[in-house]
Amino acid sequence: MHQMYEVVIIGGSNAGMSAAMTLGRSLRNVLVIDNGRPCNRQTPHSHNFLTRDGVTPSFLSAVAKEQVLAYPSVQWVEDTVQRVEQLADYLLIYTINGVQVQAKKVLLATGVLDDLLPIPGFAECWGISVLHCPYCHGYEVRNQYLGIVGNGDMAMEFAQLIRQWSGKVHLLTNGPSALTASQWKELEAAAVPVSTSPLFAIRHKEGKMYQLVLKDGTILPFDAVFARVPFKQSPLVQQLGLATNEQGYIVVNAFQQTSLPNVFAAGDCTTPMRSISTAVAQGTMAGAALNKYLLA
Numbered sequence: 001m002h003q004m005y006e007v008v009i010i011g012g013s014n015a016g017m018s019a020a021m022t023l024g025r026s027l028r029n030v031l032v033i034d035n036g037r038p039c040n041r042q043t044p045h046s047h048n049f050l051t052r053d054g055v056t057p058s059f060l061s062a063v064a065k066e067q068v069l070a071y072p073s074v075q076w077v078e079d080t081v082q083r084v085e086q087l088a089d090y091l092l093i094y095t096i097n098g099v100q101v102q103a104k105k106v107l108l109a110t111g112v113l114d115d116l117l118p119i120p121g122f123a124e125c126w127g128i129s130v131l132h133c134p135y136c137h138g139y140e141v142r143n144q145y146l147g148i149v150g151n152g153d154m155a156m157e158f159a160q161l162i163r164q165w166s167g168k169v170h171l172l173t174n175g176p177s178a179l180t181a182s183q184w185k186e187l188e189a190a191a192v193p194v195s196t197s198p199l200f201a202i203r204h205k206e207g208k209m210y211q212l213v214l215k216d217g218t219i220l221p222f223d224a225v226f227a228r229v230p231f232k233q234s235p236l237v238q239q240l241g242l243a244t245n246e247q248g249y250i251v252v253n254a255f256q257q258t259s260l261p262n263v264f265a266a267g268d269c270t271t272p273m274r275s276i277s278t279a280v281a282q283g284t285m286a287g288a289a290l291n292k293y294l295l296a
Protein backbone atom coordinates (compact mmCIF):
# COMPACT_ATOMS: atom_id res chain seq x y z
CA MET A 1 0.00 0.00 0.00
CA HIS A 2 1.43 3.38 -1.02
CA GLN A 3 1.28 6.36 1.28
CA MET A 4 -1.92 8.36 0.66
CA TYR A 5 -1.94 12.19 0.58
CA GLU A 6 -4.94 14.42 0.26
CA VAL A 7 -3.02 16.51 -2.30
CA VAL A 8 0.24 15.95 -4.14
CA ILE A 9 1.66 19.15 -5.60
CA ILE A 10 4.03 18.66 -8.54
CA GLY A 11 6.34 21.71 -8.71
CA GLY A 12 7.42 23.53 -5.56
CA SER A 13 8.02 27.06 -6.82
CA ASN A 14 5.80 30.15 -6.67
CA ALA A 15 2.48 28.54 -7.65
CA GLY A 16 3.05 25.22 -5.92
CA MET A 17 4.32 26.62 -2.62
CA SER A 18 1.54 29.19 -2.48
CA ALA A 19 -1.03 26.38 -2.78
CA ALA A 20 0.91 24.33 -0.22
CA MET A 21 0.70 27.21 2.26
CA THR A 22 -3.08 27.52 1.87
CA LEU A 23 -3.49 23.74 2.23
CA GLY A 24 -1.09 23.50 5.18
CA ARG A 25 -3.05 26.22 6.95
CA SER A 26 -6.18 24.14 6.22
CA LEU A 27 -4.61 21.14 8.01
CA ARG A 28 -4.46 19.17 4.77
CA ASN A 29 -2.02 16.32 4.33
CA VAL A 30 0.15 17.46 1.40
CA LEU A 31 3.28 16.31 -0.41
CA VAL A 32 5.23 18.74 -2.62
CA ILE A 33 7.51 17.10 -5.18
CA ASP A 34 9.99 19.44 -6.86
CA ASN A 35 13.12 19.05 -8.96
CA GLY A 36 14.55 22.50 -8.34
CA ARG A 37 14.50 24.14 -11.78
CA PRO A 38 12.25 27.23 -11.61
CA CYS A 39 12.26 29.21 -14.86
CA ASN A 40 13.68 32.41 -13.31
CA ARG A 41 16.60 30.74 -11.54
CA GLN A 42 19.25 32.61 -13.57
CA THR A 43 17.91 36.11 -13.10
CA PRO A 44 20.00 38.09 -10.59
CA HIS A 45 17.12 40.24 -9.34
CA SER A 46 13.41 39.53 -9.32
CA HIS A 47 11.16 42.57 -9.66
CA ASN A 48 7.57 43.73 -9.49
CA PHE A 49 6.43 41.52 -6.61
CA LEU A 50 5.17 43.73 -3.83
CA THR A 51 7.36 43.78 -0.65
CA ARG A 52 10.06 41.72 -2.41
CA ASP A 53 11.23 43.98 -5.26
CA GLY A 54 14.82 43.28 -6.32
CA VAL A 55 15.55 40.14 -4.27
CA THR A 56 17.09 37.01 -5.80
CA PRO A 57 14.76 34.17 -6.85
CA SER A 58 16.69 31.83 -4.52
CA PHE A 59 15.98 34.13 -1.55
CA LEU A 60 12.25 34.07 -2.42
CA SER A 61 12.17 30.28 -2.67
CA ALA A 62 14.18 29.80 0.55
CA VAL A 63 11.73 32.00 2.50
CA ALA A 64 8.78 30.23 0.87
CA LYS A 65 10.15 26.81 1.80
CA GLU A 66 10.89 27.83 5.39
CA GLN A 67 7.42 29.29 5.92
CA VAL A 68 5.47 26.52 4.15
CA LEU A 69 7.34 23.61 5.75
CA ALA A 70 6.61 25.09 9.18
CA TYR A 71 3.11 23.64 8.72
CA PRO A 72 3.43 20.06 9.99
CA SER A 73 1.00 18.50 7.50
CA VAL A 74 3.11 19.63 4.50
CA GLN A 75 6.00 17.45 3.36
CA TRP A 76 8.57 18.10 0.67
CA VAL A 77 10.64 15.76 -1.47
CA GLU A 78 13.24 16.66 -4.08
CA ASP A 79 12.47 14.39 -7.03
CA THR A 80 11.02 14.38 -10.54
CA VAL A 81 7.53 13.08 -11.21
CA GLN A 82 7.57 10.97 -14.33
CA ARG A 83 4.05 9.56 -14.40
CA VAL A 84 0.62 10.24 -12.92
CA GLU A 85 -2.24 7.75 -13.33
CA GLN A 86 -5.88 8.48 -12.58
CA LEU A 87 -7.41 5.32 -11.06
CA ALA A 88 -11.04 4.91 -9.97
CA ASP A 89 -10.84 6.73 -6.60
CA TYR A 90 -7.38 8.23 -6.47
CA LEU A 91 -4.28 9.15 -8.46
CA LEU A 92 -0.98 7.27 -8.44
CA ILE A 93 2.20 9.34 -8.71
CA TYR A 94 5.55 7.82 -9.74
CA THR A 95 8.92 9.58 -9.50
CA ILE A 96 12.22 8.84 -11.23
CA ASN A 97 13.73 7.84 -7.87
CA GLY A 98 11.16 5.10 -7.46
CA VAL A 99 8.83 6.87 -5.01
CA GLN A 100 5.17 5.91 -5.51
CA VAL A 101 2.42 7.73 -3.64
CA GLN A 102 -1.35 8.04 -3.85
CA ALA A 103 -3.33 11.27 -3.81
CA LYS A 104 -6.98 12.23 -3.83
CA LYS A 105 -6.10 15.33 -5.85
CA VAL A 106 -3.05 16.52 -7.80
CA LEU A 107 -1.94 20.09 -8.47
CA LEU A 108 0.32 20.64 -11.47
CA ALA A 109 2.53 23.65 -10.78
CA THR A 110 5.21 22.57 -13.20
CA GLY A 111 5.78 25.92 -14.97
CA VAL A 112 6.97 25.77 -18.57
CA LEU A 113 10.24 24.91 -20.27
CA ASP A 114 11.56 27.86 -22.30
CA ASP A 115 12.87 26.83 -25.71
CA LEU A 116 15.88 29.17 -25.91
CA LEU A 117 17.39 30.12 -29.30
CA PRO A 118 20.30 27.76 -30.04
CA ILE A 119 22.91 30.47 -30.62
CA PRO A 120 26.05 31.02 -28.52
CA GLY A 121 25.40 33.31 -25.57
CA PHE A 122 21.58 33.23 -25.63
CA ALA A 123 21.13 30.76 -22.75
CA GLU A 124 23.95 32.35 -20.73
CA CYS A 125 22.28 35.79 -21.00
CA TRP A 126 18.70 34.53 -20.36
CA GLY A 127 17.19 36.49 -17.47
CA ILE A 128 20.28 38.72 -17.21
CA SER A 129 20.41 40.67 -20.47
CA VAL A 130 18.12 38.56 -22.68
CA LEU A 131 14.78 39.43 -21.14
CA HIS A 132 11.27 38.04 -21.56
CA CYS A 133 9.17 40.69 -19.81
CA PRO A 134 9.47 44.47 -19.55
CA TYR A 135 7.39 44.62 -16.36
CA CYS A 136 9.96 42.38 -14.64
CA HIS A 137 13.15 43.87 -16.08
CA GLY A 138 12.34 46.91 -18.27
CA TYR A 139 12.97 49.54 -15.61
CA GLU A 140 16.57 48.36 -15.12
CA VAL A 141 17.35 48.86 -18.85
CA ARG A 142 15.33 52.06 -19.36
CA ASN A 143 16.71 54.46 -21.98
CA GLN A 144 19.35 51.90 -23.03
CA TYR A 145 20.02 50.47 -26.51
CA LEU A 146 17.63 47.52 -26.79
CA GLY A 147 17.09 44.78 -29.37
CA ILE A 148 13.67 43.22 -29.80
CA VAL A 149 13.46 39.73 -31.29
CA GLY A 150 10.14 39.24 -33.04
CA ASN A 151 8.40 39.02 -36.37
CA GLY A 152 5.04 39.93 -37.91
CA ASP A 153 2.14 41.24 -35.80
CA MET A 154 3.71 40.05 -32.53
CA ALA A 155 6.84 42.11 -33.27
CA MET A 156 4.78 45.26 -33.86
CA GLU A 157 2.97 44.85 -30.56
CA PHE A 158 6.18 43.97 -28.68
CA ALA A 159 8.14 46.90 -30.23
CA GLN A 160 5.40 49.34 -29.29
CA LEU A 161 5.45 48.03 -25.72
CA ILE A 162 9.24 48.12 -25.31
CA ARG A 163 9.41 51.71 -26.63
CA GLN A 164 7.69 52.69 -23.38
CA TRP A 165 11.07 52.01 -21.70
CA SER A 166 13.52 53.21 -24.37
CA GLY A 167 13.42 55.26 -27.54
CA LYS A 168 16.54 53.45 -28.79
CA VAL A 169 15.19 50.11 -29.99
CA HIS A 170 16.04 47.89 -32.96
CA LEU A 171 13.83 45.10 -34.29
CA LEU A 172 15.40 41.75 -35.21
CA THR A 173 13.17 39.44 -37.25
CA ASN A 174 15.76 36.61 -37.02
CA GLY A 175 15.15 35.56 -40.64
CA PRO A 176 12.90 36.67 -43.52
CA SER A 177 10.49 39.42 -42.49
CA ALA A 178 6.80 38.66 -42.02
CA LEU A 179 6.05 42.38 -41.70
CA THR A 180 3.54 43.95 -44.06
CA ALA A 181 4.39 47.02 -46.16
CA SER A 182 2.37 49.23 -43.83
CA GLN A 183 4.16 47.77 -40.78
CA TRP A 184 7.55 48.59 -42.38
CA LYS A 185 6.30 52.16 -42.92
CA GLU A 186 5.06 52.39 -39.33
CA LEU A 187 8.43 51.26 -37.99
CA GLU A 188 10.28 53.69 -40.24
CA ALA A 189 8.07 56.56 -39.07
CA ALA A 190 8.78 55.58 -35.46
CA ALA A 191 12.55 55.47 -36.18
CA VAL A 192 12.80 51.75 -35.35
CA PRO A 193 15.47 50.10 -37.55
CA VAL A 194 14.81 46.51 -38.64
CA SER A 195 17.36 43.76 -39.35
CA THR A 196 16.25 40.55 -41.04
CA SER A 197 19.52 38.61 -40.90
CA PRO A 198 19.34 35.64 -38.48
CA LEU A 199 20.91 36.00 -35.05
CA PHE A 200 24.36 34.42 -34.94
CA ALA A 201 25.85 34.99 -31.46
CA ILE A 202 25.68 37.12 -28.34
CA ARG A 203 28.94 38.37 -26.89
CA HIS A 204 28.71 38.85 -23.17
CA LYS A 205 30.51 38.95 -19.84
CA GLU A 206 28.85 36.70 -17.26
CA GLY A 207 25.49 37.04 -19.00
CA LYS A 208 25.69 40.81 -19.52
CA MET A 209 25.72 41.31 -23.28
CA TYR A 210 27.81 43.94 -25.02
CA GLN A 211 27.35 42.89 -28.66
CA LEU A 212 24.86 40.94 -30.70
CA VAL A 213 26.22 39.51 -33.95
CA LEU A 214 23.99 38.76 -36.94
CA LYS A 215 24.70 36.08 -39.55
CA ASP A 216 25.47 38.77 -42.18
CA GLY A 217 28.29 40.07 -39.95
CA THR A 218 26.46 43.09 -38.53
CA ILE A 219 27.50 43.84 -34.96
CA LEU A 220 24.96 45.64 -32.75
CA PRO A 221 26.21 46.99 -29.39
CA PHE A 222 22.97 46.33 -27.47
CA ASP A 223 22.72 46.66 -23.70
CA ALA A 224 19.90 44.09 -23.62
CA VAL A 225 17.50 42.19 -25.86
CA PHE A 226 13.82 41.38 -25.30
CA ALA A 227 12.70 38.04 -26.73
CA ARG A 228 9.57 35.94 -26.47
CA VAL A 229 10.60 32.34 -26.98
CA PRO A 230 8.46 29.24 -27.57
CA PHE A 231 7.86 26.89 -24.65
CA LYS A 232 7.15 23.26 -23.85
CA GLN A 233 4.77 21.92 -21.22
CA SER A 234 5.72 19.15 -18.80
CA PRO A 235 5.20 15.73 -20.47
CA LEU A 236 2.70 15.03 -17.64
CA VAL A 237 0.18 17.34 -19.36
CA GLN A 238 -0.01 15.18 -22.48
CA GLN A 239 0.24 11.97 -20.48
CA LEU A 240 -2.83 12.93 -18.42
CA GLY A 241 -4.63 14.07 -21.59
CA LEU A 242 -5.37 17.52 -20.14
CA ALA A 243 -7.11 20.00 -22.43
CA THR A 244 -4.83 22.83 -23.59
CA ASN A 245 -5.73 25.99 -25.48
CA GLU A 246 -4.44 27.19 -28.88
CA GLN A 247 -1.38 28.77 -27.28
CA GLY A 248 -0.53 25.52 -25.46
CA TYR A 249 -1.57 26.48 -21.91
CA ILE A 250 -3.53 24.07 -19.70
CA VAL A 251 -7.22 25.01 -19.71
CA VAL A 252 -8.47 25.71 -16.17
CA ASN A 253 -11.71 27.08 -14.77
CA ALA A 254 -11.96 29.93 -12.24
CA PHE A 255 -10.98 27.45 -9.47
CA GLN A 256 -7.84 26.25 -11.34
CA GLN A 257 -9.51 22.89 -12.10
CA THR A 258 -8.40 21.23 -15.35
CA SER A 259 -10.41 19.07 -17.75
CA LEU A 260 -9.67 16.12 -15.39
CA PRO A 261 -11.76 16.84 -12.25
CA ASN A 262 -9.17 15.62 -9.71
CA VAL A 263 -6.27 17.47 -11.35
CA PHE A 264 -5.75 21.19 -10.79
CA ALA A 265 -3.11 23.45 -12.36
CA ALA A 266 -1.65 26.84 -11.44
CA GLY A 267 1.09 29.24 -12.51
CA ASP A 268 2.98 29.54 -15.79
CA CYS A 269 1.63 26.24 -17.16
CA THR A 270 -1.82 27.86 -17.40
CA THR A 271 -1.19 31.44 -18.53
CA PRO A 272 1.02 33.71 -20.65
CA MET A 273 0.69 36.39 -17.91
CA ARG A 274 3.96 35.24 -16.46
CA SER A 275 4.79 36.77 -13.10
CA ILE A 276 5.42 35.71 -9.55
CA SER A 277 2.35 37.58 -8.33
CA THR A 278 0.11 35.77 -10.86
CA ALA A 279 1.57 32.37 -9.94
CA VAL A 280 1.19 33.07 -6.21
CA ALA A 281 -2.41 34.25 -6.67
CA GLN A 282 -3.33 31.19 -8.73
CA GLY A 283 -1.66 28.93 -6.17
CA THR A 284 -3.74 30.47 -3.38
CA MET A 285 -6.92 30.00 -5.41
CA ALA A 286 -5.98 26.38 -6.22
CA GLY A 287 -5.28 25.67 -2.53
CA ALA A 288 -8.64 27.03 -1.43
CA ALA A 289 -10.48 25.23 -4.25
CA LEU A 290 -8.73 21.92 -3.50
CA ASN A 291 -9.71 22.23 0.15
CA LYS A 292 -13.33 22.90 -0.84
CA TYR A 293 -13.45 19.96 -3.29
CA LEU A 294 -11.91 17.66 -0.65
CA LEU A 295 -14.74 18.66 1.73
CA ALA A 296 -17.25 17.64 -0.93
Ligand SMILES: Cc1cc2nc3c(=O)[nH]c(=O)nc-3n(C[C@H](O)[C@H](O)[C@H](O)COP(=O)(O)OP(=O)(O)OC[C@H]3O[C@@H](n4cnc5c(N)ncnc54)[C@H](O)[C@@H]3O)c2cc1C
Nearest residue numbers: 011013014015035036037039047081111127267268275276
Ligand atom coordinates in the same frame (compact mmCIF):
# COMPACT_ATOMS: atom_id res chain seq x y z
C1 LIG B 1 14.29 34.55 -16.88
C2 LIG B 1 13.03 34.91 -16.16
C3 LIG B 1 13.01 35.99 -15.29
C4 LIG B 1 11.82 36.33 -14.61
N1 LIG B 1 11.80 37.42 -13.80
C5 LIG B 1 10.66 37.74 -13.14
C6 LIG B 1 10.60 38.87 -12.28
O1 LIG B 1 11.57 39.60 -12.13
N2 LIG B 1 9.43 39.13 -11.65
C7 LIG B 1 8.32 38.34 -11.82
O2 LIG B 1 7.28 38.63 -11.20
N3 LIG B 1 8.35 37.27 -12.63
C8 LIG B 1 9.49 36.95 -13.29
N4 LIG B 1 9.52 35.87 -14.12
C9 LIG B 1 8.31 35.02 -14.24
C10 LIG B 1 8.21 34.12 -13.00
O3 LIG B 1 9.47 33.58 -12.70
C11 LIG B 1 7.22 32.99 -13.27
O4 LIG B 1 5.98 33.55 -13.68
C12 LIG B 1 7.00 32.15 -12.00
O5 LIG B 1 8.22 31.62 -11.54
C13 LIG B 1 6.01 31.03 -12.27
O6 LIG B 1 5.94 30.20 -11.17
P1 LIG B 1 5.53 28.67 -11.36
O7 LIG B 1 5.52 28.11 -9.98
O8 LIG B 1 4.32 28.56 -12.20
O9 LIG B 1 6.70 28.02 -12.25
P2 LIG B 1 8.26 27.91 -11.97
O10 LIG B 1 8.71 29.00 -11.06
O11 LIG B 1 8.93 27.80 -13.29
O12 LIG B 1 8.41 26.55 -11.16
C14 LIG B 1 8.05 25.29 -11.68
C15 LIG B 1 8.64 24.25 -10.72
O13 LIG B 1 8.17 22.95 -11.08
C16 LIG B 1 9.26 22.04 -11.02
N5 LIG B 1 8.93 20.91 -11.89
C17 LIG B 1 8.57 20.92 -13.20
N6 LIG B 1 8.29 19.68 -13.63
C18 LIG B 1 8.46 18.85 -12.57
C19 LIG B 1 8.34 17.43 -12.38
N7 LIG B 1 7.94 16.61 -13.37
N8 LIG B 1 8.63 16.91 -11.16
C20 LIG B 1 9.01 17.72 -10.11
N9 LIG B 1 9.15 19.06 -10.24
C21 LIG B 1 8.87 19.62 -11.46
C22 LIG B 1 10.47 22.88 -11.47
O14 LIG B 1 11.70 22.32 -11.03
C23 LIG B 1 10.16 24.21 -10.78
O15 LIG B 1 10.71 24.25 -9.47
C24 LIG B 1 10.67 35.53 -14.82
C25 LIG B 1 10.70 34.45 -15.69
C26 LIG B 1 11.86 34.14 -16.38
C27 LIG B 1 11.86 32.99 -17.35
